Structures are given as structure tokens and as C-alpha cells.
Amino acid sequence: MTTGRLARWRLVLGALVSHWMRRPLQLAMLLAGLMLATALWSGVQAVNAEARASYATAADRLGTGALPRLEPAGGQALTTADFVALRRAGWQVSPVVEGRLRNGTARVSLLGIEPVTRLGLTPAANDGGDASAGPGPQADLGAFITPPGQGYATAATARALDGADLRGLAIVIDADAPPNTLIVDVGIAQGLLGMGENLTALVAATAQPPGAPPLDRIAPHLTLSDPQAGSAADPAALTDSFHLNLTAFALLSFIVGLFITQSAVGLAFEQRGGVLRTLRALGVPRAEVLALMAAELAVAALVAGAAGIVLGWAMAAALMPGVAATLSGLYGADVAGSLQLRPGWVLSGLGMALAGTALAGARGLIQTARMPLLAAGMAAPWAQATARGLRLQVIAAGVLVLALPLCLAVGGLVGGFAALACGLLAAALVLPAVLDAVLRLAATRARGVLTGWFVADTRQQLGGLSLALMALMLALAANIGVGTMVGSFRSTFTGWLDQRLSAELYVTARTEDEGRAIRDWLATRADAILPIWNAEASLAGQPGRIYGVADDPTYRDNWPLLAAAPGLWDSLAEGRAVLVNEQLSRRAGLDIGDRIDLPGGALPIAGVYSDYGNPSPQVMMGLDDFGHRFPDAPRLYQAVRVAPDRAGALAAGLADRFDLPASAIVDQSQAKRVSLQIFERTFAVTAALNVLTLAVAGIALLTGLLTLASIRLPQLAPVWAAGIPRRRLARLDLLRTLLLAVATGAFAVPVGLGLAWMLLAVVNVEAFGWRLPMDVSVPLLARLGAASVLTALAAGALPALRLARITPGQLLRVFADER
Amino acid sequence: MNDASPALAEIAHARGIHKTYHTPGGEVPVLRGVDLSVRRGESVAITGESGSGKSTLLHLIGGLDAPDDGALSVLGTDLRAADDTARATLRRNGIGMIFQQFNLIPSLDVRANLGFQARLAGRFDAARAETLARDLGLSALLGRYPEQLSGGQQQRVAIGRALAGNPPLVLADEPTGNLDEATGDAVAQLMLALVRQRGSALVLVTHSARLADLCDRRVHLRAGRLA
């Protein structure tokens, strides 16, 4: 009996699958849609997972994220003496020095740790793997802590530091070291960063010994931060928004993919309705038919899902270096530029493919289950848009639109994205109703029999194509939205760079003496020398940087101010006020007139400037005031004004005279190029996603058209018999596809601009901390309009060609079959 | 499994069958108390005007639809109590159904269609299929697909499919409707041979008096009842 049942299943499955064997193109489209959807989803997930794993490695190995930190409040100093006092009092703490090393355009994080006290903090740090970064138990501790010392880094990091002046430090290659980070002893780090006895922070054991005296008795100027709270400067918290951004796009692409799968699967059920009935009439139980249909879908999902995962992997591998560059350029987070295979990721990719197919197939399965065994005249065909269906969709869209302000009220990045999703879905849902209304209007205007038939026939096809058209609309809207965002970003950013990098040269000296000598040498050769000193400080509770700048027209005329109090440059020069960057202003809610706590006393804020590409808070003050407050800050950096045509020669002379490395002199144009590169890479990821999304939508349209072509011969045959040649019918078919695509594209424009507004005014502010003016680009819209026409042409060509070549026999068949 | 046990003399038994279709346009009463008994080795012809309910009755006997009222048992299965699986089992193993609309599987070729139900029932016999194909004049068409066949050719494939598994009950809905007289006669002889040689039962719906005369018995459906 069981063998009989197995044989029966094989037979039925064979009959079901034979449908696809007779229509290989349709099968290919179904699989391709599912595969691309999975690839988009899992590719982005791979990128996200890799970046997260990098943060986790850093946090686990170094305890930076996981352990509580003690940091000085309000810009006060934390020194080795504080560390010693706390240890004496019984506190389980270990000192940390953090900073950045520059080598040419490369920036490497420097992390100073104290290996002995460090190992005592976490039990986990003692067992093998976790302690393998930095000096392990077998390492030569003496060589690590005794100058010139040893530094632990990956081979890639070591390459980035090639040629840097590290005062004789020996670099030990350690594959387990966090990406782009050099780990050295605390003392060595203080030396390399010129910090004297200062420390960045103390990391503390999660549980302190019960007898330890409270913090405010031993070191009242220190505050204990909760690692779970995730301050805005925590790389994971900062970059979370970037990843949420990516995930949202992946989800959007997956939804577009779902629309395809839904349309392909739905039409497949529709086409096979007769076979399913026959199978049941011949004695296959309903449950078996359903189970075998589901099994067929599951196999398709697994095959397409697996292919999608491979494709997603390739996509992620191609995008990863760009993402790594973005994350370090934009957020200062260090991420490995390569990819690792994670089983969880593979499973989630397959899971998404299965879930997506299940969602797409559910409707078909339910209809099959309910289908009466005897076909009572055709039930309303799946491919026909019913007035009731359209009404329901419009109602659903209305509900979503009502939910939109609620999502915005929730606020935050999640609220912003939820509102985005509501808006997009609502737009997609009303699209068929809008197109139907347009066609109804056209029907009343149509003159001539053929035109009338054309409009009516188009209306009838709307149901079968609506999912594909929705997918196309979403893809176009996403393209418009993201394209507008990138365009706005680019124009704002380049304008800002021009203002911000208004000096011709930026020169960094290696020592203070050299700095003085350079300024003396330049005094007669340059138009102006503008020293820029800076110091790290805690700003409104977050680590940031304070700059001291000279009073000069360079700033007065160019600085990218978002808000300014009257006379701000004068008050800045006189040390009566400061400027803050937009990030600090938004995060801490500080505005003009508010006072901000600074080392050496609070000052009022006289202006806010835009500071794209920097994750941290920043303050600008007058150079004199800065000198009083930070007498120890190294005086190494200056901007140089000179006639642009003389800048190159001056840079060469300067390098020659002081034997400066190439990285010490930054040419304005070169700096702009590097900044723009980082920026372009940021959006290469989303641009790639956009192109793929459009491709996915094109495939959806093709699938819909191909499937419809096989269903709708009975509608074409009578028109052909009445004397319209096949070529004419084919041309009309192509024209129909084009008109629908153009109408869909027109509908996508306001939706896409709405999306852009949401991205710029809501999501961007939450994710990056700054708001950009919206810049609608007509060329972009024209380009996308052309893209939608091309997509329609590509999708419509094959079905039209097939129709033009159809044999009279196939058309006659329609009449013969009317039994 | 429960192939018609040879001891069962009465293969189909219907008493007081009622069937009404419910349509948006109103009720369509079709059968109003049909009584019918078909025995082993017996052939019964049902005649009646178009729209009188012949196909409806055949579908009820074939377990494709359920009567509103009355007693109906086929090959020992009480069709008023049977669930979907039991009905499917009956159709698969006990009944060869020839549909008025053929209902071939369009994506399978003639050979696969011919053997399909016999294979489903686990009773496929290559030699029998071969003979049937020859007798039905389908030998040259085995590699074709239904859409490449004429209406009569399709009808013969449907007949072959129903007979290939030698089912104990054959239900044929106008099996010769699309055939010329000579072919129709040949096909009728094929069905009757099954009845005579294997003791199966045949219920066939037809407008053809010639065909009806070939059967053991003839009943006429009028006003929802058999006479």
C-alpha cells in the first residue's frame, strides 16, 4: 500500500511538473524572481552580519562594548594616578587609551591596554580564544610593555601602517586582532598619542568586590557608564542606523520579489486549475493534491533560494569593501573588508525564500482547497480584477495612510521606516484602482471598434498584471526616492566641502618644533597661515573634539553655517562664544544662546555649522581661548592660504625643505576627492540595490505577460478572426505594455518624491544626525522614465514576438476547443 | 484495496436521489427522486433531453458531487457518508469515468494520459494499454499532446484512460458524441467487451438510439426522474 501511494505521488507530481516542462520560460521566470529576491535580501544580510560580527569581535576581545567604563566628566582629566588610587581602594579596573593613528590617507585605531589588570576583569577573557587578541598568556609581556614595545594587529592593519613613524614599535601579526586596530601597551599608546599621563577611560569589572568604597569618595570626577545604554558614540549604536537603512532596502527588494513570486505562483495555479480538478476527478484525494502542490512550491523555493544565496554571497563580497570604507569613513567604525560564511545566514536566506513562497502560494492553495470538483462555469478567473477586489485594496490603502502619522508620532528610525513602509504599500495597493479608473475614463472617450476593444482588453488584463505593475511602481519609487536623496546629498555635500575646505593646503607637522619652523618658513611665502589646534573632550556627555581656529576671512566668508547669532565671528575671536556642529546641536538639543559645558568653563553657543561625514560632536572656539584652555594640546596642524595656482609648487617646496612625508601635506583638491570617494561608496551599495530591484520588477512584468499570453488566446482569437492581422495584435500588445508602464511610472513620481522627503527629513536625521535640503533632479526623473519604458519594452518584446509568430492553427484551436 | 468484491452483485444503488443547484439566479432543481440499480455485468443507457440532468446523475454516481437527499452507494461505499478521501479512493480504484469534456491533462502526451488512471490505481498493464491504443486507433498519436488532437481523438484518449485499468464500473458521458458512426460503434464494442469479459458494469449517457440499443437496459430521464 505504501509503495502504491509512493508510486501515485510520483505520478501526480509528474503530472504537475509536466506543466513547467511544457513552459520552461515561465518556470525560469518564477525561479529567477525568487532567486533575485533572496539574493537581494541575503546579500544585504551578509553585509550586515559581517559588520556586526566585526563590532562584536572588537567588543568581546577588548571589552570596550561589554564592560562598564569609567570616564571623566565635563572634560576633566583622567590620569594614571586615578587608576592607581582606584586599584588601591580595591576596584577591579584596567586603564584604556584610545586614539587614531594617521598614515597617509589611512587611519588606524590605536588601543592601549594594560594586559595584567585587563585579564583579571572578565572570567571569559581568561579562557583561550577571547584573550587571543593582544598578548596572550604565552606572549612575552616584557617585550609588550617595555618601549619601544610590541603592537598586535592583523596583516591588513600592519600594511596600512607601513612606513608610519611608530617610534620603533614592533608589529606582531595577529589574525584575531580586531580590524583596523593596533593594540599596544597603555604606556606605549600614551607616548604615541602624546597624551602624557592621561588615560581615555578605565574599564571596570561588571561586579566590583563588595568592600570597595563608592566611586564618589575616591574619584568624584569620574562617571560610570552603562555599556548597555549604548551612547551615541558607540560604534554599534551609530552604525545600527546604517544597517537598518540597508535592511530596509533589502526588505523593500524582497517585497518587490514577493510581488513577482505572488504573480507567477498565482497564475501557475490559475493555469493548472483544470488539471487539479481532473486529478481529483480521477481519484487523487484533495489533501494529496494540496500537499503535492505545496511540495512542488517548496522545492522551487529551495532551489531558487539556494541559487539566490550564492548570488547574494557574490553580491555581498562585491559590496563589502565599499561598505567597510563607508563605515570607517562615515562612522569611524572598523569592519573587515572580507566576508565569512555563516550557517545562520544561509538558513535565514532559505527561510526567507520559503516564507516568501509560502506567502505567495497560500492564496493559490486556499483556492485549490475550496475549488469545487465540478467546474461550474468558470469561477471568477484569478487574472481578472474584480471591482470588489479593487475596492478592498483601496480600503486597505486608506487604513495604511491613516497609520502613517501614527508611525511618525512614534518617532525614531523604526517609526520612520514603518511610516515609509505604510506609505509605499498604500501607494502600491491603490495603483490598480487608479489605472482601472484611467482606463474606464478612456473607455468612455474611445472612438472606433478597435480602440474600444483595446481599452476593454487592457482593463481585463489589469488583474493579471497588477502585481507586476505594483512591483514596477515600488521599484521606480525606490529609485526616485533614493536617487533624489543621493542627489541632494551630493550637491549639498560638494557645496559644503567647498566651504569647509576653503584653504588651499593643510599641513601637519611631526613635532611642535617642526610646526613652528614650518610656520616661520611659510610666513613669507603664503598669503596666510591659519593654525588649527584641537583636543579631545567630552561634549554633552559624548566623546568629541574641540577645535581652536584663527580669526580669518577664510572662515568668516565660507564657513557652512546653518544658524548664526549676530556678530558671531567677533565673539568667537574674543573667546565669548563657540560654534557647535549640527550633530551636537541635534543630539544634545542645544541651540543658539544655550550654554555648553567645556573644559575650563561653559560658553554660549553663537552658531551651528553642518559637519557631514563626522559621527561625533564638535565645538569650534577662538584660537586664543583654545590656547588658554588646552595649553598641552599639540600644535601641529595648520591651514595655508595661497593663490590656487601656486599651491602645488608651495606644497612641493614645503615637502622638500622639511622632508615631510606625502601624508603630511593635504592638497584641498585631493582632500575633496578622498571625501567624495568615501561618500560615493556609501551610496554605491544602495545604487546597486536599486538597479537590481528594477531588474526584479522587469522580470515580474515579463512573467505576468508570458503567463497571461497563454490564458488570453480565447480573447484574441475572435479579434484575429474578425480580420485584425497577428502583427497588428502583437503591436497593440506591446503598446499596451508600454502604456501601462508609463502610467505606472507617472504614478511612481509623486510616490518616489514622497519617499525622498521621508528619507531626507525623517530617516536621515535619525540615522546620521543631519538634515539635508531636498533637491529634485529632473534628469534623474527623465532617466528613470526611460528606464521604466525600457523595462516594459524588454518585458513586452518576447510575448509580442510570440504573438506575431503564432500559427493560425493555434488560434483556430480556440474555436475547436469550444466544446 | 476494496476493489469491488466479486460477490457484490449490485454495483451501484440509488434511491430517492435529489439534487438542486444553487445559483445566483436562483434554485435549479435537477433531480427529484431518482431510483437506479446497476448490477455486475450489466450495461445501462441513460437518455434524456439536453439539460435534463444526465451528466449530473453520472457525476453523483461517480462520487464527484453529493446528492442533497436520498440513498446512494457505489461498490459498497455509502456516498452520503463518505469523506473526501473515501470518495477519491472509490473514484481511483473503482470507477472509470469518461467526461463529456474529456478532461485530459494538457501537459502530458497521449501515452501518459492513456495510462494515467491505471497507474494511479496501481493496475497499469503495458500490454493492455498497447491493445487499447490500437483498438482506439491511437497508436500513431501516442507522442502528441492533447492540444494537437482533434475533438474525436481526444475523446478516444479519454475512453482509453477510463478503460485501461479495467475498473469494475465505467461511467461514460456521451462517449461517442464526437465520433463518426463507424468509430462510435467500435468504441461502444470496446466498452461492452469489458462488461462481458470482466463482469464490470457500464452506465452510459447518450443521445444515440443505436448506442442505447446495444445496452442491456435503457432508462429515460425526464422531469428529474427516471422512467
Ligand SMILES: Nc1ncnc2c1ncn2[C@@H]1O[C@H](COP(=O)(O)OP(=O)(O)OP(=O)(O)O)[C@@H](O)[C@H]1O
Ligand atoms: N454547476 C452547476 N450549477 C448550476 N446549474 C447547473 C450546474 N451544472 C448543471 N447545471 C444545470 O443543471 C441542469 C442539468 O445539467 P446536466 O449537465 O446534468 O444536463 P445534461 O442532461 O447532461 O445535458 P446535456 O445533454 O446537454 O449534456 C441544466 O439545466 C444545467 O444548466
Ligand SMILES: [Mg+2]
Ligand atoms: Mg451532459
